[in-house]
Amino acid sequence: DSGVTQTPKHLITATGQRVTLRCSPRSGDLSVYWYQQSLDQGLQFLIQYYNGEERAKGNILERFSAQQFPDLHSELNLSSLELGDSALYFCASSHPESDRAGNTIYFGEGSWLTVV
Amino acid sequence: EDQVTQSPEALRLQEGESSSLNCSYTVSGLRGLFWYRQDPGKGPEFLFTLYSAGEEKEKERLKATLTKKESFLHITAPKPEDSATYLCAVQYFNSGGGADGLTFGKGTHLIIQP
Numbered sequence: 290d291s292g293v294t295q296t297p298k299h300l301i302t303a304t305g306q307r308v309t310l311r312c313s314p315r316s317g318d319l320s321v322y323w324y325q326q327s328l329d330q331g332l333q334f335l336i337q338y339y340n341g342e343e344r345a346k347g348n349i350l351e352r353f354s355a356q357q358f359p360d361l362h363s364e365l366n367l368s369s370l371e372l373g374d375s376a377l378y379f380c381a382s383s384h385p386e387s388d389r390a391g392n393t394i395y396f397g398e399g400s401w402l403t404v405v
Numbered sequence: 406e407d408q409v410t411q412s413p414e415a416l417r418l419q420e421g422e423s424s425s426l427n428c429s430y431t432v433s434g435l436r437g438l439f440w441y442r443q444d445p446g447k448g449p450e451f452l453f454t455l456y457s458a459g460e461e462k463e464k465e466r467l468k469a470t471l472t473k474k475e476s477f478l479h480i481t482a483p484k485p486e487d488s489a490t491y492l493c494a495v496q497y498f499n500s501g502g503g504a505d506g507l508t509f510g511k512g513t514h515l516i517i518q519p
C-alpha cells in the first residue's frame with residue numbers, strides 16, 4: 290500500500306458526460322500528480338499541483354481540469370467525455386521537491402474509467 | 406523524439422536466469438531517473454531513484470545502475486513473482502527551476518517461467 294488513495298476504483302459513464310476523480314496523497318506529501326495510462330499511449334503525465342498551486346502541465350486536454358484543495362486532496366475533472374478517454378487514471382504524490390531524498394513519487398492504485 | 410526508450414519490449418526468462426533491462430534517455434537537464442514495477446491493473450510500485458552517473462542501488466534481486474546516457478535494471482536469479490512490467494521514468498528540471506512530472510518509457514514486460 291503506497292498510502293495514496295484514489296476513488297472511485299471503477300467508473301462507467303456515457304460519452305458527453307462529466308466525471309470527477311478524487312485523490313488523497315500520502316500524509317505529509319505536498320505534491321500531487323495526475324497520469325493517464327492507456328494501452329496504446331502508456332503512462333502520460335497530465336498535471337502537477339504543489340501545495341494548492343499548479344506546478345507543471347503535461348499532455349492534459351482542455352476538457353480536463355484539476356485542482357488541489359487546502360487539505361491537499363486533489364480532484365481531476367473530465368468533461369465532454371469521448372470513447373478515447375477510457376483509461377486508467379493514476380494519482381501520485383511526493384514530498385516537497387526541494388528535498389532530494391524525499392523526491393520519491395508514489396502512485397495510487399488508479400481509477401478505471403470506461404466511456405461507453 | 407522519445408525522451409525515454411526501454412528495451413527489450415518483452416523478455417521471457419527461466420527461473421534463475423539473470424538478465425538486464427535497458428533504459429536510454431535524453432541527457433540534458435536530468436534531475437532523476439526512476440524505476441517502477443507495475444503489475445496488471447495496479448499502480449506503479451516505486452523501486453529506485455538514481456540521480457547521477459555511477460550511482461547504483463539494490464533491492465533484493467534487483468540492482469539499478471546509471472550511466473551518462475542510460476540506466477540498467479539487473480535482475481539476478483529471478484523468481485516467477487518477479488514477473489511484471491518494469492517502467493523507467495525520467496524527471497527533468499524545468500525553466501522555472503522546478504521539476505517536470507515524470508516521463509515514462511513504454512516498459513519492459515518481463516515473464517519468469519518456473
